[in-house]
Amino acid sequence: MSFPIIRTAGLNGMLVTFADQLTEPSNRATLAFCQAVEASAWPGVLETSTSLASVYIRFDVEALRHEALEALLVELLDQQNWQQAQLPPGRxxxxxxxxxxxxxxxxxxxxxxxxxxxxxxxxxxxxxxxxxxxxxxxxxxxxxxxxxxxxxxxxxxxxxxxxxxxxxxxxxxxxxxxxxxxxxxxxxxxxxxxxxxxxxxxxxxxxxxxxxxxxxxxxxxxxxxxxxxxxxxxxxxxxxxxxx
Known part of the structure; x- marks a missing residue:
């Protein structure tokens, strides 16, 4: 399985997963990518949260289609190697x-x-x-x-x-x-x-x-x-x- 993986989660959620188990780099990627999604302030995104190695995004399906959000996530993922990203500020x-x-x-x-x-x-x-x-x-x-x-x-x-x-x-x-x-x-x-x-x-x-x-x-x-x-x-x- 090649990571990261983007999957739908219910009717109004998407899940970006960086690994199938916890490692320091996969958790680093999760924290940094979640902060980047929040900073992007895409219209229609309602909520983000993290697990050990995944980011969950909840969105308004009337304001943002699944395909459009997936395209935004792919574009953001391609910007850098998130497992080597700086950890978010404010810690x-x-x-x-x-x-x-x-x-x-x-x-x-x-x-x-x-x-x-x-x-x-x-x-x-x-x-x-x-x-x-x-x-x-x-x-x-x-x-x-x-x-x-x-x-x-x-x-x-x-x-x-x-x-x-x-x-x-x-x-x-x-x-x-x-x-x-x-x-x-x-x-x-x-x-x-x-x-x-x-x-x-x-x-x-x-x-x-x-x-x-x-x-x-x-x-x-x-x-x-x-x-x-x-x-x-x-x-x-x-x-x-x-x-x-």
């Missing part, structure tokens, strides 16, 4: 205080063992990783983050964990997921944060954007408790603009 780097292990994140030891590391080595590896918000999905404001190193290419569990709390940092398949709501999961709960990725009544309910980057800095339980008491929204997380 932020978040530094999030995180407790690894303890009773708050009880599956760190299991994940470390599966990766062939000690708990201390696992915390060093995970706590120093700078990961990208690859996409947001499953629940409002919930990011998939990565890629992590190959040692963390761990399969999901064979059984579900009945529930993890908001702010849980879970791990599988060389990715983190930062839970924005309480939910069951088949991913291993290795860290706990005070980060609230979705706040319904906030001016901007979804905190993160695809393309943002995050570092989950290891902290002690006492520091975590203090950060959460001082900042009930983000648990002491800081953010800064990433230079273009």
């Amino acid at each position: 932020r780097l978040w530094r999030v205080p995180t407790v690894y292990g303890t009773d708050l994140a009880p599956q760190l030891a299991e994940a470390a063992d599966a990766a062939g590391l000690s708990e201390a080595q696992a915390i060093e590896s995970l706590g120093s990783a700078r990961v990208r918000v690859l996409t947001i999905g499953f629940a409002p404001g919930q990011p998939y983050l990565g890629p992590l190193g190959v040692e963390w290419n761990l399969p999901r569990q064979t059984e579900l964990t009945p529930q993890v709390p908001v702010g849980a940092l879970v791990l599988a398949i060389s990715q983190f997921v930062l839970f924005a709501t309480t939910a069951p999961t088949g991913w291993r709960h290795v860290g706990q944060t005070g980060f609230r990725g979705f706040q319904l009544r906030a001016e901007d309910p979804i905190a993160l954007r695809p393309g943002d980057e995050m570092i989950f800095n290891p902290v002690s339980r006492s520091d975590y408790d203090r950060f959460c008491s001082e900042d009930s929204h983000f648990g002491g997380a800081s953010r800064e603009e990433i230079p273009a």
